[in-house]
Amino acid sequence: MNKSWLLRRIFSSLAVLAAVLVLNFLLFRIMPGDAVSTIIDPNFSPEAKNRLRALYGLDRPLIEQFFIYIKQMLTFRFGLSFLSRKPVWDELMSRLPGTLALMSSSMLLSSVIGIWLGVKASLNRGRWIERMVLRAGAVTASFPGFFVQLVLLMLLARTFPLFPLRGSMSIPQPAGTSAIIFDYIWHMTLPVITLTLMGFGGWALYVRNLMVRTMGEDFVLMARARGLTERQVVYGHAFRTILPPIITIMLMSVPGLVSGAVITESVFSLNGVGTFLLAAVSGHDYPSAGAAFYLLALITVICNFLADVAYGIVDPRVRIEAGNK
Amino acid sequence: MNIKMFLGRRSIIAFIFICLTGILGPVLIEGNPQDTAGAPFAYPIWWNSRNLPASADFAFNEKGCGFEWSKLPPAVFSLMGTIHADPKANVKIIWRTPRRKYILASLTGQSVYWLNLDGRDMIFKQFLGLPLIGKSVDFLFPSKGRYSLEIDGAKYADLKLSLPGQRHGLLGTDQRGRDVFVLLVYGIRTSLIVGISATVIASFLGMGFGLAAGYIGGWTDTLIMRAVDVLLSIPTLPILMVLAGIWGKGLWQIVLILSIFSWMGTSRSVRSLILTVRESPWIEGLKALGAKRSYILWRHLVPETAPILLANIALGVPGAILSEAGLAFLGLSDPRLISWGRMLHEAHSFGAFTEGAWWLLLPPGLGIVLLCLIFMDIGRYLEEQIDPRLGGGGRDA
Numbered sequence: 001m002n003k004s005w006l007l008r009r010i011f012s013s014l015a016v017l018a019a020v021l022v023l024n025f026l027l028f029r030i031m032p033g034d035a036v037s038t039i040i041d042p043n044f045s046p047e048a049k050n051r052l053r054a055l056y057g058l059d060r061p062l063i064e065q066f067f068i069y070i071k072q073m074l075t076f077r078f079g080l081s082f083l084s085r086k087p088v089w090d091e092l093m094s095r096l097p098g099t100l101a102l103m104s105s106s107m108l109l110s111s112v113i114g115i116w117l118g119v120k121a122s123l124n125r126g127r128w129i130e131r132m133v134l135r136a137g138a139v140t141a142s143f144p145g146f147f148v149q150l151v152l153l154m155l156l157a158r159t160f161p162l163f164p165l166r167g168s169m170s171i172p173q174p175a176g177t178s179a180i181i182f183d184y185i186w187h188m189t190l191p192v193i194t195l196t197l198m199g200f201g202g203w204a205l206y207v208r209n210l211m212v213r214t215m216g217e218d219f220v221l222m223a224r225a226r227g228l229t230e231r232q233v234v235y236g237h238a239f240r241t242i243l244p245p246i247i248t249i250m251l252m253s254v255p256g257l258v259s260g261a262v263i264t265e266s267v268f269s270l271n272g273v274g275t276f277l278l279a280a281v282s283g284h285d286y287p288s289a290g291a292a293f294y295l296l297a298l299i300t301v302i303c304n305f306l307a308d309v310a311y312g313i314v315d316p317r318v319r320i321e322a323g324n325k
Numbered sequence: 326m327n328i329k330m331f332l333g334r335r336s337i338i339a340f341i342f343i344c345l346t347g348i349l350g351p352v353l354i355e356g357n358p359q360d361t362a363g364a365p366f367a368y369p370i371w372w373n374s375r376n377l378p379a380s381a382d383f384a385f386n387e388k389g390c391g392f393e394w395s396k397l398p399p400a401v402f403s404l405m406g407t408i409h410a411d412p413k414a415n416v417k418i419i420w421r422t423p424r425r426k427y428i429l430a431s432l433t434g435q436s437v438y439w440l441n442l443d444g445r446d447m448i449f450k451q452f453l454g455l456p457l458i459g460k461s462v463d464f465l466f467p468s469k470g471r472y473s474l475e476i477d478g479a480k481y482a483d484l485k486l487s488l489p490g491q492r493h494g495l496l497g498t499d500q501r502g503r504d505v506f507v508l509l510v511y512g513i514r515t516s517l518i519v520g521i522s523a524t525v526i527a528s529f530l531g532m533g534f535g536l537a538a539g540y541i542g543g544w545t546d547t548l549i550m551r552a553v554d555v556l557l558s559i560p561t562l563p564i565l566m567v568l569a570g571i572w573g574k575g576l577w578q579i580v581l582i583l584s585i586f587s588w589m590g591t592s593r594s595v596r597s598l599i600l601t602v603r604e605s606p607w608i609e610g611l612k613a614l615g616a617k618r619s620y621i622l623w624r625h626l627v628p629e630t631a632p633i634l635l636a637n638i639a640l641g642v643p644g645a646i647l648s649e650a651g652l653a654f655l656g657l658s659d660p661r662l663i664s665w666g667r668m669l670h671e672a673h674s675f676g677a678f679t680e681g682a683w684w685l686l687l688p689p690g691l692g693i694v695l696l697c698l699i700f701m702d703i704g705r706y707l708e709e710q711i712d713p714r715l716g717g718g719g720r721d722a
Binding site for chain 2: 012015016019020023027028030138141143144146147150151153154157158159165252254255256258259262263266267274277278281282284286289290292293296297300301304
């Protein structure tokens with residue numbers, strides 16, 4: 001792959017990361033009082049208060065605090081949680097796999113189903129499948145995701161108890177590895193299905209629009225004129241040209257996906273970074289809240305970067321254009 | 326724009342109707358929406374109500390009274406009032422069910438007694454000899470038949486037996502016994518205020534930045550557009566959660582937080598419009614005539630962006646409403662402020678699921694969906710008016 005193009009991508013990802021770091025630093029400094037005011041008891045002696053401030057480095061000048069903070073964030077030393085008194089890093093790492101599993105599986109499912117439906121819709125203009133795709137795309141945009149999840153939760157976990165009402169594991173945990181895996185999948189089914197349900201409509205609509213436009217282009221006509229089979233025309237020629245924009249939309253959907261995962265974890269009481277962030281925010285546990293926000297933003301930045309790289313691989317024009325410069 | 330066609334659109338009619346309900350409802354509904362109106366988790370009156378009793382109150386004097394009961398037990402058994410008696414006399418309040426009789430209270434030594442008995446009270450249950458865990462109403466109302474309350478040895482009594490039923494109002498009650506329909510009507514206001522004002526502020530911010538980026542160009546442009554890119558690639562909900570957590574959860578704080586993080590789209594479209602308009606011949610002409618930059622900006626460029634701004638506001642409101650509902654659903658809103666998101670939060674956190682109380686879930690959720698669909702439709706209509714090529718959405722993209 002072209003080197004300068006890759007460097008530019010890396011640089012722009014680092015710019016976003018820097019913005020996130022500054023934002024995260026400022027957010028917790030502009031609030032009334034300071035971060036330890038919630039754990040300071042009014043009855044503490046002034047010495048105790050000062051020692052606590054010094055412990056969290058709040059007695060130093062703001063600039064010095066900023067550099068210490070940057071160092072901590074880049075080395076992932078987030079300090080101790082106010083609530084659990086355990087290292088925030090350990091707490092986050094125990095929850096990260098669950099969140100990543102939820103996000104990646106629902107993204108995979110919704111993009112595969114959405115792309116497949118979108119292509120099918122574009123090949124069946126005016127039939128029921130196209131009408132369904134158009135409607136699904138419009139409806140899912142105006143439905144609050146958590147409302148759909150709540151309704152499905154009530155329907156499928158309360159009225160027809162097929163799925164568990166809450167949690168990402170049964171309590172007590174079942175014995176045996178296969179039983180644990182099965183139990184986990186059983187708990188994750190409804191969250192993943194509902195997230196997929198909310199996501200595939202937009203994908204299908206987008207892919208359908210792209211495909212409709214592409215199928216009308218001359219090179220498709222040319223491919224047909226050369227006597228290729230319809231399958232080759234659609235998947236070998238037309239679909240390949242819409243891969244780069246598909247990757248763009250994947251890139252743009254990551255922030256929304258993170259937001260969706262946060263709220264989904266709350267609805268289903270899953271043990272993840274989102275619920276951790278919520279507990280930290282409502283419990284005024286600032287080290288944890290800052291670290292969780294940083295981690296979620298970091299996931300987004302990394303995903304964006306990967307999507308950029310993938311874009312370069314799929315679209316040769318990017319490489320050539322960058323190479324010419 | 327055709328005013329008559331505009332007003333005839335279904336979404337506009339629905340919007341006006343909802344606005345009127347949101348403004349007039351709280352005025353017409355008497356009492357505080359936070360007040361307890363019935364038993365917790367009471368069903369709507371029209372739902373599955375054959376065997377469920379409605380709320381009933383009975384007033385008693387010193388003679389006591391009896392009544393027929395033909396339904397399932399009420400939700401709560403509570404007896405309140407005053408009894409005057411001779412201090413030496415022993416006053417007994419007897420509750421006679423078809424199965425057996427209970428002595429609800431045995432009082433002596435005072436001339437006036439204030440009574441406040443509640444069937445959910447542990448001490449009262451213990452006094453009656455009922456199991457402490459479980460509903461006392463199942464024992465106090467064991468079957469159909471004649472029930473009576475007798476008061477022995479009182480000179481004068483003024484008692485009220487309140488039996489809040491498991492049916493209440495158009496949409497039942499929530500976990501605190503508040504009327505869900507009243508809450509729903511009050512919630513309209515919050516959603517509309519937050520949705521519209523956050524979007525209006527965000528749109529003006531977006532217009533300002535878009536104009537600056539497009540018209541000034543150069544470094545300003547680069548800076549603003551980079552900021553837009555960065556803000557668009559940060560997940561919004563976590564940052565909104567953190568801000569709501571630290572800044573506060575009041576109505577206007579939420580509005581401010583939402584508008585700070587939703588101006589990016591508008592600024593992009595305003596900028597691209599300005600870029601095309603800036604190079605057009607009539608702006609060239611104005612410049613040649615010696616028009617000042619500020620004159621061109623205010624008299625020609627700003628009005629040019631107005632239609633886009635209008636459509637952007639209408640299309641942006643659903644996003645703001647959904648964000649507000651999401652924050653409130655996560656519990657990051659003022660608990661005293663009634664909003665649809667807050668109602669969903671309370672339904673989720675306080676046992677509506679174990680009760681199967683769908684009436685706490687569907688009305689606020691469907692309300693949010695309806696408002697969003699209405700604004701989407703208005704926005705799409707405005708967009709079509711601005712750019713007729715967009716007409717008929719479903720055709721070629």
